[in-house]
Amino acid sequence: MKSLLFRLYLAIMKLLARFQRENPQAWVILNGAGRGGSNGYLFYKYLKREHPELDVSLIEPWPSSHLPFSAWKKIGQAKYLFTTHQPFKVRGSQVNVAFWHGIPLKRMGTMANNTKRADNQRNEKLWHRTADLVTSSSDLYESLMSACMGIETHKYQKLGFPRIDALLNPEAKYDKNFLLTEFFQSSLKKDPAAQVGIYLPTFRYELADQEIMERIKRGNFLAFADFDLAKLDQALAKKHQYLLVKLHPYEMKLFASFKVQASHIAFLNNDDLFERDLDLYEFLPATDFLMTDFSSIFFDYLHLDKPVIFITNCLDQYQQTRGFLLGPYGEVVPGPQAKKQAELVQLLADLDQAAASYQAKRQRWLQLTDQVDQGRSCQAIYDYLN
Template sequence: MKSFLFRCYMTLMKFLARFTTMEDNEIVILNGSGRSGSNGYLFYKYLQLNHPEYNVTLIEPWPSSHFGWKVWQKIGAARYIITTHQPFKVRKHQINVQFWHGVPLKRMGIMANNTKRRDNRRNEKLWHKYADIVCSSSDLYETLMSACMAIETKKYHKVGFPRLDALKNPVISKEQLLKDLFKVEDKDAQIGIYMPTFRYELNDPKIMERIKSGNFFAFDDFDIEKLNSALKERQQYLIVKLHPYEMRMFSNFKSKYSNIAFLNNDYLFDHDCDLYELLGDTDFLITDFSSIYFDYLHLNKPIVFVTNYLKQYEKTRGLLIGPYEDIIPGINVNSQRDLISNLDHLDNRQLRNLRLYWLNLTDQVNADSYCDKIFDFMTKGY
């Protein structure tokens, strides 16, 4: 019932917004990605800094039923509507630029094991009707997206993604990040970051209970004291960045451990930055099935893949590429014992070659500035 009423609300507001006069220098960014690799937010910052001739409005979180009429007037007046999730616009002559929010590794849309045909058909119609420019990074990206969303090939344009510009230009130094999160100065420190995918959809109370108790890896043999000691011995520091839903589950959010710290959105908002503007400070990534690993390839740094609930995830939702062990350019661990035993040798020549191989597959643009390329195309080339 709630979703039906929300669709009615959106339909009404879209209709009313059409009566606003459209202006060629108005850009609206509908950001549904928060501060974790948000193409929308990062492009907003770029436009404010580099293109003051345009009036740019960031609307977040999107979608929402809590926006006032002035917000909808902005949407109606915009020549360009930029989205990070479903494509959207209120009038025919607006241009929708679709960033999306990651190179798809997990199945979604018509390819997923846990979606409904009715919802999939609705999404297909939205992409067909509203998406004008679908930003792309490679043939592989286009193949994966179209497999899930049935997007026509003519909509794709290889211009890359704003989040890729942020990776190599941290806005906070590594030294400051260590002070802020770990209260230390350590010139020989290695910083790792753990970023798993959204695990709630596994629909497994056991996993959720483990996470709630502080076992953020959901390992059978999890022992945070031993993990912290192992990190401390190696001058390694681990930032834990979970999905916001999982962070809310924690009974004790603040870490009392010297080499493990939790990063939440408050820190990112307080520093007016996106997570990707900090990733360049890190020395290795730990993830599971999150597509962040495709982006992290641009840093050419070690990646560790946690696979203790791989089979369950493949059954519940599914992955687009496999076998999983053959597509990951990094170390595969399924227990804390495995993880600790690999902390001393996270990288080697074979893994570096694998990372470059997958980088070439997932990014054929390789631009000095992806934001410049996107801006020029949408305002001059389309």
């Protein structure tokens, strides 16, 4: 019922927005990706910086039933509408540019194990009718997206993604010292051998596994059966390593407090990023290694040619609940895997070896997932539309 009412709300607001006069200089970004590698937000920052002649608006969170009518007026006036998730526009003369928000590893849409046929058919019709341009990075990306969403091949243009621009053209001020001082109350002066890693897991709530959720609620952010925060913190300190943890927003709400009793582990939430007007990808290049499970972020992190560790204690559940687009999983991922904390600690101790032994595999997957002129996607998208 809630979904039906929201679709009705969107239909009514679309109708009202159509009465707005279209402005060729009005570009609107509908950002549903928060600050976790948001193509929409990063493209918005680029346009505000490089093209002040445009009337650019950022509307977030999207979609939302709490938007003021002034936001809907901007949507109705826009010539170009940029989306990070489902395509959207209010009239046929508008141009929808679909960024999406990652190279998929997990199944979704038609390919997923946990979706309904009626929803998938409605979704495919939406992409067919609404998306005018889908930015792409490779043939593989297009194959994966079309398998899930039924997107026609003529909609793709290999223009790349704004989030990759942020990785390849980092600002000097968002360096490792920024991470240490902002999130760990330390600095390179105190610990010149410091290595900063980041843990970015995917959305684990959809596993419908109460035990996993209970572990996370108790502060076991890795959901390991042998989790011991003090021992993990000690192991990190011994190797001069720091771990920044950014969970899915839903999982962050499960914690009663973010006051973690650990000197080398810190949590990062969306408020930290919004308060600093930052996207995660703007300081991601300053990290030394990535830890994830099944998040598509590892494909992007390949641009940095740094080690990736994969946490696989929920692998079997994900294969059954949702499934993967590429497999077998162990043959796909370009990095070592850990099912237990003891295994993770050992991998962190031998991080340099892990980086070297998987470098060729990382480069191979980078070639398969990115075939565009790297680092100039924002400019390429702007030039194409003009």
